[in-house]
Amino acid sequence: MIPNVLSVAGTDPSGGAGIQADLKAFSANGAYGMSVITALVAQTTTGVTAVREVAPEFVTAQLDTLLDDVRVDAVKIGMLANAGIIRAVVAAIDRYAPRHVVLDPVMVAKSGDRLLAPEAVAVLRDELLPRVDLITPNLPEAADLLGEPETTSADDMPAVAERLAALGAKQVLLKGGHLDGESSVDVLHGGGATEFLTSPRVATTNDHGTGCTLSAAIAALRPQRPDWPSAVREAKQYLTTALRESHRLDVGHGHGPVHHFHQWW
Numbered sequence: 001m002i003p004n005v006l007s008v009a010g011t012d013p014s015g016g017a018g019i020q021a022d023l024k025a026f027s028a029n030g031a032y033g034m035s036v037i038t039a040l041v042a043q044t045t046t047g048v049t050a051v052r053e054v055a056p057e058f059v060t061a062q063l064d065t066l067l068d069d070v071r072v073d074a075v076k077i078g079m080l081a082n083a084g085i086i087r088a089v090v091a092a093i094d095r096y097a098p099r100h101v102v103l104d105p106v107m108v109a110k111s112g113d114r115l116l117a118p119e120a121v122a123v124l125r126d127e128l129l130p131r132v133d134l135i136t137p138n139l140p141e142a143a144d145l146l147g148e149p150e151t152t153s154a155d156d157m158p159a160v161a162e163r164l165a166a167l168g169a170k171q172v173l174l175k176g177g178h179l180d181g182e183s184s185v186d187v188l189h190g191g192g193a194t195e196f197l198t199s200p201r202v203a204t205t206n207d208h209g210t211g212c213t214l215s216a217a218i219a220a221l222r223p224q225r226p227d228w229p230s231a232v233r234e235a236k237q238y239l240t241t242a243l244r245e246s247h248r249l250d251v252g253h254g255h256g257p258v259h260h261f262h263q264w265w
C-alpha cells in the first residue's frame, strides 16, 4: 500500500523549499503527499520578501478536517512561524497520535530571513520536540535549541546530537551541511547508537531546500522501511543525487532548487 504522508509547513512559490519541495520529495520517494499550510511566504531563490502567518485556529481547522477523514502514515513538520501554530500542531499530535513524526526545526532561511519567531524556540523545544520521533536540525538550529555556541567541527557532532537527545528527541539527525570540507557529514543518534552519514559534497549553488527535501524524503520512506536508520540513509542518498542532478534546472538567480527525480518506477 502506498503510504499517505503529510507536510505541515510554509510555502515557496519558486518550488524549491517548504510545502512545494516536500510534495515533490514525497512523490519521488513512493508516497502519496498531502499538506497543511502554516504560512504563505513570498520567496524565491534570492530570498524572502514577505510572510503571512496562518491563524493558529485555521491550522487546527486544516489538521482536523484532514485527519478526521484520511489515515496518515507519517508527518513531516517544517516551518511553524510562531508559538500559536506550534501549539496547534502539538494539540493535533496529542489528538491523532500519528505513527511517524519527523520535525525539521526550521528557524532561518538560507537567505538569512527568520522563519520562526525567536521567542517560539523555547516552545518548540519544550512542547513539540519531546512528541516527535526524529528531529533534523542543522548546526545553527542545534545551537539555538541547546543555548550554546555553534559547532564548527564534525568531530563535535556526536556529542551535540547526544545533548539534543537529552531534550527528549528519540532520534536526532544532526546535519552538517553548513561545514566546509570534501564531504557533507550528518550524524544520526538514537536507540543507543550513533552513526556518521557521509556523502561527497556536491559543488553547486542549487542548495535551496536541501533540509526540507531530506526530512520529507525520510518521512516518505519511513513507513516503507523497517527502521529509522534505513529510511535516513536512503533519503540522504536521494538528496545527494537530487543535488547532483540539479545542474539540469535553470530556476532563478540565487540559491536554486534540487532536482526531484523519480527513483521508484
Ligand SMILES: Nc1ncnc2c1ncn2[C@@H]1O[C@H](COP(=O)(O)OP(=O)(O)OP(=O)(O)O)[C@@H](O)[C@H]1O
Binding pocket: 017, 108, 109, 110, 137, 138, 139, 175, 176, 177, 178, 184, 185, 186, 199, 200, 201, 202, 203, 204, 207, 208, 209, 210, 211, 212, 213, 214, 236, 239, 240, 243
Ligand atoms: N553541497 C552539498 N553536497 C552534498 N550534500 C549537501 C550539500 N549541502 C548540504 N548537503 C546535505 O543536505 C542536507 C541539509 O543540510 P544543511 O545542513 O544545509 O541543512 P539546512 O540548513 O536545514 O538546509 P536548508 O535550510 O537549505 O533546507 C544534509 O544532509 C547535508 O549534509
Ligand SMILES: Cc1ncc(COP(=O)(O)O)c(N)n1
Binding pocket: 009, 010, 011, 012, 017, 018, 019, 041, 043, 078, 079, 106, 108, 109, 110, 111, 115, 207, 208, 209, 210, 211, 212
Ligand atoms: C517555507 C520554507 N521552509 C523552509 C525553508 C528553509 O529552506 P532554505 O534554508 O533552503 O531557505 C524555506 N526557505 N521556506
